[in-house]
Amino acid sequence: MLKCFFRYSDIPEVAQINDMLFHKKLRLQGKDFSEPNREFQESEPLFKCIKHYAIENNIEELANAQYVVSLYMKLLCQLSSYYKSLMEKEYRESWNILQDCLDLAFWIGQYTIIENRYEIPQIVDLLTGYESLYPYKVFASTEMIITKSECSICGKPFQSLDCQHIKGNLYWGEVALENVTEIKEFQAVAMVSHPLDKRCVMELSDDTRTKEEKFQLLNEFLEQQIPAFQLFSIEIHKTRRQRPDIKIVERNDKCPCGSGKKFKNCCGQDLYYEHHHHIIHLREHILFQKN
Structure with missing residues (x-):
């Protein structure tokens, strides 16, 4: 086209x-x-x-x-x-x-x-x-019972023989879309990772992180000043690291945090974390073509 x-x-x-x-x-x-x-x-x-x-x-x-x-x-x-x-x-x-x-x-x-x-x-x-640089991984997706819908071009139900249009096809510069005219019931909002529409992101209402902290990966990528329209891929290396803020004692000793619990039943359970090291591989630039 x-x-x-x-x-x-x-x-x-x-x-x-x-x-x-x-x-x-x-x-x-x-x-x-x-x-x-x-x-x-x-x-x-x-x-x-x-x-x-x-x-x-x-x-x-x-x-x-x-x-x-x-x-x-x-x-x-x-x-x-x-x-x-x-x-x-x-x-x-x-x-x-x-x-x-x-x-x-x-x-x-x-x-x-x-x-x-x-x-x-x-x-x-x-x-x-x-x-892939954004923190959004979980999204909301609605589940509903649709009882009535019609073709955006002729106004007739897609399922009827009276409608000659195929949903998604072009007719004289217009797309045949399904217009929902009646919803019987909103059943649920599901949390999914690969929805059709990723605009409904799930965010914590009490998230007090700064913009730079929340979008850390994207912010650090942009700080590299990689030119716009340069293709890239990101390789992730995962390693297991020890938390530097936890003081190590014997497993059955009282935890240094003051909880009164044994170390193995308290901070010892969170002694290690998974560290992600991102490697950026630069590729070719996009060259806009002449029409």
């Missing part, structure tokens, strides 16, 4: 968007993350014009392609927002932007064959690396 769009470069609005994408990529390559959403906001009226033109001239291919390219433009702008939030140490906010980027990349990939995805596979590789 991406390359298909640029085959219509004789349409002035398509040519304008092509130029805007080119300049956006230049800004990203030059580490200019100011006004991150500027290009997307400026291109929105152009995409609407192209969709209108495609419908009027009965070109569904173009209507669908403009939708995918609008996601592509938004992805590049969200990448700017992500790096801008990292530079400003807005780590909590950056997590949601990161998930937005991954979602956009997923949907672009759904409608674009592998060889035409430009640098998107590398972007996903990069963002997955950053994702």
